[in-house]
Amino acid sequence: MKRLIDNAAAWLSIANIIVLLAFLIFPIVVAVTMSFDAREYMGRFPPTEYSLHWYENFFSDAYYLRGLSTSLLVAVITTVVSTTAGISAAIALDRYTGPGKQVLESLFLSPLIVPAVVVGFALLLFFAMVGIFDGFTRLLGGHIIITFPYTVRTTLAGLVGIRKTLTEAAMSLGANERQAFWDVTFPLARTGIVAGAVFAFAFSMDDVAVSLFLTSPDSYTLPVAMVSMMRTNFDLTIAAAAVVLMIFTFALILVLDRTIGLDRLIGKGVFRS
Structure with a gap:
């Protein structure tokens, strides 16, 4: 009886996974x-x-292409800065061990909660109060804020x-703090760093909620252009635009894999002592 219940639970779990995968993939298809x-x-x-x-x-369509070029430029700059x-x-x-560390970390991650x-x-x-009315500048500032917590x-x-002894050992062998970071810390933390950069690029390309408030007639992203066209001239060009967004994401991963290699770029996993 117990074995029968275990088998039923296993099949139920498999069915649940299949349903969830279908729910996620079918709209894309x-x-x-x-x-x-x-x-x-x-x-x-x-x-x-x-x-x-x-x-x-x-x-x-010049309207879509302008949005695409703005999205790519904003996403690239946002990724680098974030x-x-x-x-x-x-x-x-x-490295900080003093009081208020948790408060600082919460402040850095607060855009994820709001x-x-x-x-x-x-x-x-805020931008209106400080006199920043350029759409591209506002978009860039907004995207940096919403992607910074991920990095x-x-x-x-x-x-x-x-x-910390690894960095101390490198410095004891003659490396300065900058060399110790690039030769020891960065390679070991590379997985998290690259993952943050990919998240920043993807969320910047995909953002709608923040971008809607910060666009101008001359500076708007592709997702904002898609939302605007849905309200005024809804047709399947929006589906083509959505596919183009997906292609750019896949193309980024493919280029990284072909030129550098994802295993080499990301590493084998997060370092654990």
């Missing part, structure tokens, strides 16, 4: 498939005929378990 629909309207799934019509619309700042903050938190809509509205008021959190996870 629908979006990708419908982006190749040859019909001029949104019909039933699956399409009866296929073409690249909606992709032609996307790449010939990763650099996140590494510095994580190292400072890891709803994105609240963050966007607060930033809009801090993942870098801290990468620093866990790295014994």
Whole structure:
């Protein structure tokens, strides 16, 4: 009887996993498939005929292309700034042992807790108060704030378990603090650092809630352009735009794998002593 219950629980767990995977993957499959629909309207799934019509619309639409170029530029700059700042903050938190450490860490991670809509509205008021009205500058500032906690959190996870004696040993052998970081600490924490950079890029490319408050007529991201078109001229060009966003993410991973190698770039895992 006990074995029967265990088998039933195992099959129930497998069925639950399958249902969850289908729930996660099926909407993506629908979006990708419908982006190749040859019909001029949104019909039933699956399409009866296929073409690249909606992709032609996307790449010939200046509104979408401007949003895509802004998204890529903002995401790249955001990734560099957030990763650099996140590494510095994580190292400072890891080495600091005085009072208030938990408070500082909570402050750094607070954008993860505050709803994105609240963050966007607060930033809009702040930028208006200090006289910053340029859309690109506001977008960049907002994206750095919402991605910074991810780089801090993942870098801290990468620093866990790295014994301070390793850095001390390197310095005792003649390395200065900067050399000890790049030769000892950075390779061991590389997994967390790269993971934070990937998270920063992905969340920057995907953000809508914060970007909606910070855009201007000349500076807007692709997700904001998609939301705007859904309200004014809803068609399957939006599906093509969604697929393009996914392709850029996959292309980034593929380029990293082909040029550097993901195993070499990320490492074999988080270091543990």
